[in-house]
Amino acid sequence: MTTRNAEKEEKRRLQILQAAYDVIAQKGYNSFTIEDIANKAGLSKGGVLHYFKTKEDILVYLLEQMYRVIEETIKKRSQKYRSAEKKLKAILIAFIVTAKGQPALYTVLVDFWAQIPVNPRVQNIHAKIYRIICDEVRTTIDSGIRDGEFQPVDSQNVAYAVVGMIMNAAIQWTFHRELYNIDHVTKMSMSMVMAYLKKRGTSA
Amino acid sequence: MTTRNAEKEEKRRLQILQAAYDVIAQKGYNSFTIEDIANKAGLSKGGVLHYFKTKEDILVYLLEQMYRVIEETIKKRSQKYRSAEKKLKAILIAFIVTAKGQPALYTVLVDFWAQIPVNPRVQNIHAKIYRIICDEVRTTIDSGIRDGEFQPVDSQNVAYAVVGMIMNAAIQWTFHRELYNIDHVTKMSMSMVMAYLKKRGTSA
Amino acid sequence: MTTRNAEKEEKRRLQILQAAYDVIAQKGYNSFTIEDIANKAGLSKGGVLHYFKTKEDILVYLLEQMYRVIEETIKKRSQKYRSAEKKLKAILIAFIVTAKGQPALYTVLVDFWAQIPVNPRVQNIHAKIYRIICDEVRTTIDSGIRDGEFQPVDSQNVAYAVVGMIMNAAIQWTFHRELYNIDHVTKMSMSMVMAYLKKRGTSA
Amino acid sequence: MTTRNAEKEEKRRLQILQAAYDVIAQKGYNSFTIEDIANKAGLSKGGVLHYFKTKEDILVYLLEQMYRVIEETIKKRSQKYRSAEKKLKAILIAFIVTAKGQPALYTVLVDFWAQIPVNPRVQNIHAKIYRIICDEVRTTIDSGIRDGEFQPVDSQNVAYAVVGMIMNAAIQWTFHRELYNIDHVTKMSMSMVMAYLKKRGTSA
DNA sequence: GATGAATGAGAATTCATTCAT
DNA sequence: TATGAATGAATTCTCATTCAT
Numbered sequence: 123m124t125t126r127n128a129e130k131e132e133k134r135r136l137q138i139l140q141a142a143y144d145v146i147a148q149k150g151y152n153s154f155t156i157e158d159i160a161n162k163a164g165l166s167k168g169g170v171l172h173y174f175k176t177k178e179d180i181l182v183y184l185l186e187q188m189y190r191v192i193e194e195t196i197k198k199r200s201q202k203y204r205s206a207e208k209k210l211k212a213i214l215i216a217f218i219v220t221a222k223g224q225p226a227l228y229t230v231l232v233d234f235w236a237q238i239p240v241n242p243r244v245q246n247i248h249a250k251i252y253r254i255i256c257d258e259v260r261t262t263i264d265s266g267i268r269d270g271e272f273q274p275v276d277s278q279n280v281a282y283a284v285v286g287m288i289m290n291a292a293i294q295w296t297f298h299r300e301l302y303n304i305d306h307v308t309k310m311s312m313s314m315v316m317a318y319l320k321k322r323g324t325s326a
Numbered sequence: 327m328t329t330r331n332a333e334k335e336e337k338r339r340l341q342i343l344q345a346a347y348d349v350i351a352q353k354g355y356n357s358f359t360i361e362d363i364a365n366k367a368g369l370s371k372g373g374v375l376h377y378f379k380t381k382e383d384i385l386v387y388l389l390e391q392m393y394r395v396i397e398e399t400i401k402k403r404s405q406k407y408r409s410a411e412k413k414l415k416a417i418l419i420a421f422i423v424t425a426k427g428q429p430a431l432y433t434v435l436v437d438f439w440a441q442i443p444v445n446p447r448v449q450n451i452h453a454k455i456y457r458i459i460c461d462e463v464r465t466t467i468d469s470g471i472r473d474g475e476f477q478p479v480d481s482q483n484v485a486y487a488v489v490g491m492i493m494n495a496a497i498q499w500t501f502h503r504e505l506y507n508i509d510h511v512t513k514m515s516m517s518m519v520m521a522y523l524k525k526r527g528t529s530a
Numbered sequence: 531m532t533t534r535n536a537e538k539e540e541k542r543r544l545q546i547l548q549a550a551y552d553v554i555a556q557k558g559y560n561s562f563t564i565e566d567i568a569n570k571a572g573l574s575k576g577g578v579l580h581y582f583k584t585k586e587d588i589l590v591y592l593l594e595q596m597y598r599v600i601e602e603t604i605k606k607r608s609q610k611y612r613s614a615e616k617k618l619k620a621i622l623i624a625f626i627v628t629a630k631g632q633p634a635l636y637t638v639l640v641d642f643w644a645q646i647p648v649n650p651r652v653q654n655i656h657a658k659i660y661r662i663i664c665d666e667v668r669t670t671i672d673s674g675i676r677d678g679e680f681q682p683v684d685s686q687n688v689a690y691a692v693v694g695m696i697m698n699a700a701i702q703w704t705f706h707r708e709l710y711n712i713d714h715v716t717k718m719s720m721s722m723v724m725a726y727l728k729k730r731g732t733s734a
Numbered sequence: 735m736t737t738r739n740a741e742k743e744e745k746r747r748l749q750i751l752q753a754a755y756d757v758i759a760q761k762g763y764n765s766f767t768i769e770d771i772a773n774k775a776g777l778s779k780g781g782v783l784h785y786f787k788t789k790e791d792i793l794v795y796l797l798e799q800m801y802r803v804i805e806e807t808i809k810k811r812s813q814k815y816r817s818a819e820k821k822l823k824a825i826l827i828a829f830i831v832t833a834k835g836q837p838a839l840y841t842v843l844v845d846f847w848a849q850i851p852v853n854p855r856v857q858n859i860h861a862k863i864y865r866i867i868c869d870e871v872r873t874t875i876d877s878g879i880r881d882g883e884f885q886p887v888d889s890q891n892v893a894y895a896v897v898g899m900i901m902n903a904a905i906q907w908t909f910h911r912e913l914y915n916i917d918h919v920t921k922m923s924m925s926m927v928m929a930y931l932k933k934r935g936t937s938a
Numbered sequence: 939g940a941t942g943a944a945t946g947a948g949a950a951t952t953c954a955t956t957c958a959t
Numbered sequence: 960t961a962t963g964a965a966t967g968a969a970t971t972c973t974c975a976t977t978c979a980t
Contacts, residue, residue: 127942134943150444152356155970166945168974173943177971229443236440238501239433240354249502279514282506283491286498287515290490297442298453302486310483311490317522359953370962371954381954558852560764563974574941575975585975637851644848646909647841648762657910687922690914694902695895695923702898705850706861710894718891719899725930739963746964767949778966780953785964789950945977956966 135173138163139187142180147226151233156180182243185234188227189251195220196258206266207320211312213259214288218308221292228289228296256281263319272319280318287311339377342367343391346384351430355437360384386447389438392431393455399424400462410470411524415516417463418492422512425496432493432500460485467523476523484522491515543581546571547595550588555634559641564588590651593642596635597659603628604666614674615728619720621667622696626716629700636697636704664689671727680727688726695719747785750775751799754792759838763845768792794855797846800839801863807832808870818878819932823924825871826900830920833904840901840908868893875931884931892930899923 141163145154156177160170174180199212199219221228237244260281266272288311295304345367349358360381364374378384403416403423425432441448464485470476492515499508549571553562564585568578582588607620607627629636645652668689674680696719703712753775757766768789772782786792811824811831833840849856872893878884900923907916 131943147443151440153444156972157970167972168946169944171972172945175972232436233440235497235501236355236437240357245502249505252498253505276510276514279506279510280518282498282511283495283515283518286494286511287487287491290494290497291487293439293494294456294486294490297439298449301453301457302483306480306483307486307490310480311487314484314487314518314522318518360955361953372957372962373960375955376961559848561852564976565974576941576978577939579976580940640844641848643905643909644763644845647759648765653910657913660906661913684918684922687914687918688926690906690919691899691903691923691926694906694919695899698898698902698905699895701847701902702864702894705847706857709861709865710891714888714891715894715898718888719895722892722895722926722930726926743964768951769949779950780967781965783951784966787951941978941980943977943979945975947974949973950971952970953968954966956964957962958964959962 131173135183138165138170138173138180139184142184143188143226143230146184146230146233151230151236178241178243181234181237182247184230185244185247186251188231188234189247189255191224191227192217192220193251193254193258196255200258200262206262206269206271207316209262210259210266210284210315210319213262214284214308214312214315217288217292218304221296221304225296228293232293252285256285259284266319275319280315284311284315287314335377339387342369342374342377342384343388346388347392347430347434350388350434350437355434355440382445382447385438385441386451388434389448389451390455392435392438393451393459395428395431396421396424397455397458397462400459404462404466410466410473410475411520413466414463414470414488414519414523417466418488418512418516418519421492421496422508425500425508429500432497436497456489460489463488470523479523484519488515488519491518539581543591546573546578546581546588547592550592551596551634551638554592554638554641559638559644586649586651589642589645590655592638593652593655594659596639596642597655597663599632599635600625600628601659601662601666604663608666608670614670614677614679615724617670618667618674618692618723618727621670622692622716622720622723625696625700626712629704629712633704636701640701660693664693667692674727683727688723692719692723695722743785747795750777750782750785750792751796754796755800755838755842758796758842758845763842763848790853790855793846793849794859796842797856797859798863800843800846801859801867803836803839804829804832805863805866805870808867812870812874818874818881818883819928821874822871822878822896822927822931825874826896826920826924826927829900829904830916833908833916837908840905844905864897868897871896878931887931892927896923896927899926 138159141159142154145158145162148154149158156170157167159180160167163170170180174183196213196216199216200209203209203212234244234248238248239245256278260277263272263275263277263280267274267277288308291304291307291311294301295307342363345363346358349362349366352358353362360374361371363384364371367374374384378387400417400420403420404413407413407416438448438452442452443449460482464481467476467479467481467484471478471481492512495508495511495515498505499511546567549567550562553566553570556562557566564578565575567588568575571578578588582591604621604624607624608617611617611620642652642656646656647653664686668685671680671683671685671688675682675685696716699712699715699719702709703715750771753771754766757770757774760766761770768782769779771792772779775782782792786795808825808828811828812821815821815824846856846860850860851857872889875884875887875889875892879886879889900920903916903919903923906913907919
């Protein structure tokens with residue numbers, strides 16, 4: 123019985139979160155209202171607030187879930203491969219696949235970034251998950267180094283640089299697709315990373 | 327007379343824009359008010375609205391001005407050097423110098439990014455100036471290729487990748503500085519770029 | 531069977547009324563909710579509304595019950611004595627004893643007074659019971675007059691004056707105890723009343 | 735100029751306070767809205783909030799002003815007389831005159847009393863001014879004692895008892911006028927007080 | 939009997955914008 | 960030019976009440 127209810131409740135929450143995501147994607151972080159979410163979710167304002175105490179609550183849970191999507195896509199795709207190079211490429215591709223499959227995701231993510239300096243809860247979640255994502259890249263590089271596939275590099279900082287590169291590529295492309303061909307830029311990014319990781323004489 | 331007035335008017339506008347920048351840096355894009363700007367600028371609400379018809383107007387002019395700052399910093403710093411490699415490194419450093427000198431700049435910039443999908447004016451300005459910045463990088467790479475310093479690469483897409491990498495590095499560092507040492511990450515980024523541009527056999 | 535149910539129902543109602551009293555004492559008349567009552571009573575919102583049709587219903591029954599407490603305390607304490615003077619003093623003390631024993635009672639009572647002008651049901655109950663209380667005092671004075679203990683006075687109006695005096699003393703003391711020593715003020719009030727009832731020459 | 739504005743502003747504030755008083759008198763403390771005040775004052779909601787930051791602010795200022803009215807009425811009326819007895823009687827009458835002239839005043843006052851336990855600002859104001867009023871009575875009694883008019887009594891506590899008696903008389907009468915003739919009760923109260931202050935043998 | 943999900947009617951506030959001065 | 964009083968639309972959040980389970 124309780125399980126039944128908990129299940130149903132969870133379903134409702136996800137439904138609301140999805141509606142929030144859709145609405146923010148459509149109207150932007152600043153101008154959407156709880157009523158928008160309610161309408162999209164097929165509930166009343168009160169109904170939405172029944173599941174999430176405040177608007178901020180909705181947002182915080184949504185952010186967490188969005189990062190999970192990225193995280194999971196990365197893990198799922200990189201797990202398929204054995205070699206560090208293939209794993210790393212799979213990770214980079216994962217970002218782009220997400221951007222293509224969920225056109226609004228990076229849009230909404232940037233909406234959240236803009237809240238970081240003024241909202242500690244958002245800041246915490248972002249910090250936590252950004253670190254997780256970078257660690258995933260770093261671990262892959264480390265395993266490549268261990269296996270002799272990659273040069274011994276400062277894997278931590280390389281990871282930050284790599285994630286930054288590919289994430290911003292995805293973001294800018296989301297913002298104005300006519301700017302560039304994302305597949306080309308992705309290939310280029312991979313080449314650059316690999317040139318560094320596999321090359322003989324390090325320059326830094 | 328008219329010139330006198332025009333001058334004074336321009337001064338007022340800049341004063342208001344600076345106030346707007348300060349206020350957004352402090353309170354974030356969503357929660358600042360015209361009164362905040364007025365207070366910061368030492369004017370009344372009506373006074374501010376006298377120089378900019380609407381709140382959006384202020385924002386749009388501000389965004390333009392902010393990109394100019396980045397653009398100018400880049401150009402000024404890269405002009406000092408002759409070799410493409412040094413020029414390129416100077417450009418990358420320019421982003422970081424800006425992030426260090428104006429801690430709020432990327433914060434506010436991301437605030438604006440979040441408006442792109444919902445505000446055509448913001449989108450246009452961003453598209454225009456992002457292209458200018460990327461072109462600056464591309465031109466530098468092209469000149470390096472012409473001079474035989476760099477490998478013949480797809481300079482356009484490399485430029486996108488490079489700008490993305492360094493800009494996101496600056497942004498994430500602005501958001502939480504404890505995440506990494508920006509100088510290390512910058513060095514790493516440079517190495518990666520140079521490894522690609524100067525290396526012999528391409529891998530992708 | 532029906533009796534059984536009626537008994538159980540009555541118990542539930544009292545339980546809810548007690549919870550309501552506690553909650554109003556804590557949060558004040560304006561800001562308590564049915565859910566507060568439900569939580570305090572260990573029931574759900576729906577459960578509370580099952581026994582009292584509306585929020586107002588709860589309030590009205592509660593007011594009635596509260597006055598009963600005062601009434602009963604007065605009667606119980608005055609019954610112990612024979613002489614009118616002792617009876618009267620016992621009544622005055624009864625108000626103070628109630629204030630001391632149930633610190634919230636006068637607080638909640640004033641909350642209700644504030645509803646009198648806008649709520650006819652509250653007005654009726656208050657009028658009815660205030661009269662009963664004043665009558666108790668009046669009867670005592672009358673008996674004192676009959677027995678030659680007291681001067682022949684306008685017992686009705688004396689009763690109003692006396693009840694007003696002691697009740698407001700109890701109220702103000704409940705609101706801010708540091709204002710005065712309630713026992714001293716009570717003694718003073720008694721002296722004043724007795725000076726009037728027992729004195730030789732009337733002055734007004 | 736500034737004076738002009740300050741004057742105009744003060745006038746507006748008083749106008750809003752008056753509207754608030756009228757509205758509370760009509761609808762009660764719990765159910766009036768800012769819009770009600772705005773309508774009564776011939777302003778918009780925003781207009782009201784322009785002069786008082788919050789609803790609570792309005793209320794707090796209103797309470798202060800209401801007590802002032804009572805205070806001033808008392809002082810003005812008691813100043814007319816020389817003898818302590820006449821002064822004291824004038825004070826008691828002042829309460830009743832206020833109740834008669836401003837039928838809503840005690841109604842609204844009780845509304846405020848009900849806020850005391852939950853609103854520190856209200857509590858402070860009430861404490862401060864209740865003390866001032868009681869002190870006025872006490873000072874009068876003291877002067878009567880000094881002049882040999884009154885017996886040497888504990889003037890402080892007598893004052894509390896006297897104020898409580900007359901104030902509650904005014905309040906109950908405001909709530910239901912059919913309960914008693916306020917003039918009779920007032921006369922009775924005076925007799926009682928004087929019987930105590932002027933009588934030969936003290937009993938407490 | 940009892941629950942608590944869902945509703946929807948407000949309420950207080952906030953703020954861009956207008957406009958008389 | 961510049962002010963700031965005034966507006967009113969929009970928004971978040973609260974809660975009594977209803978009702979299916």
